[in-house]
Amino acid sequence: MAAIASLQAVNLTFRRRSTRCGIAEPSGEPAPMGLKTRYEDGLVERVFMGLFARKMDKFGSKKKKDTKEKGFWEYDYESFVEVSKRVMQGRSRVQQQEAVREVLLSMLPPGAPEQFRKLFPPTKWAAEFNAALTVPFFHWLVGPSQVIEVEVNGVKQRSGVRIKKCRYLENSGCVGMCVNMCKIPTQDFFTNEFGLPLTMNPSM
Template identity: 75%
Template structure:
């Protein structure tokens, strides 16, 4: 995900800060400006976190939704830069998921990510960011400010990769995408697996994402090779029956995780 921040996309210039608690825009303010909860933290499990999205957030929601809508059964017409909010962005994702296998969903996300990059970007990324400790830590650092709109507030944490301690981990406190969709299948098929594969296979920088379906947090570790799908605990995760309208309470694992 983090590499998308390097692309010069055709969008209006934004320097907007939407935080009710900050009167100026700096690095820290931008990271936190999405949360509208009085505590400044995500809402407890079972409650949906309130966000106060500004121009920056809505531009990226619309950018992603425009790309995704080309594969959906819903609206695909051209829209304005601020026409999508987060709920409509999630709705487009659900539409893309319908009628597609797990592999087909992941392929759609791969194509969307590639479409947002200039030609030759993966090869250039491999040159700029070989799989080193520095590259892993750098990508972790830029994930936090550039993707708060997508996954909510996060922070860089120290992890151990191949016996080496490094600050290449990102702890997402409560994933906004999982919280709003409530769907295990969307989390795994349209975020976790394709993002891991994109970094590991296209960019050559391994990435492992480990969602916690108990509290909707997530751990990202740059530099760590992800396990095969069949060995990943997420592949056997049951539906979140209390949150997902597509849930099958009688299945031992989410039916959207089938091949």
């Protein structure tokens, strides 16, 4: 079943063209369930992977002494997922989620959440605008998605995002990892820091 992320609003300010990575499958669509989708990540995608992985690496379990530290451009999606796994080791569910929250906060300039709340109050327009920007911004992380119509407090609006086949869940192969390292901390981050309720339901 396709995943649905019902977004009240998620503000991300990157243009559609600059964050799109390609699927290497002949059809241009995710591989059928049970098969791993092949992606072709470009420069922008590698930048995001490197940034997030290096931030998360600070929270990861200690590496073996003979393990060489990766350079910024050496991170790919697989190594990004491996860093996530090391962050999980030796931590409780709550501690894992808090680590991800700290990583997300560290990616923002000081005072960003407060400024965001002023610029984007939780209106229907803001919800639809931010949902539209979510599709290209999160493409590198969760794979292709599309904006859909959802009902929020009895009002229909195009503020939902359907993820066709979650790349993070597909590569990690672990529902618990997906929930604690992506779903819950991301939902809490946008809800508590930005004041914009978010519900994500990823699937393979």
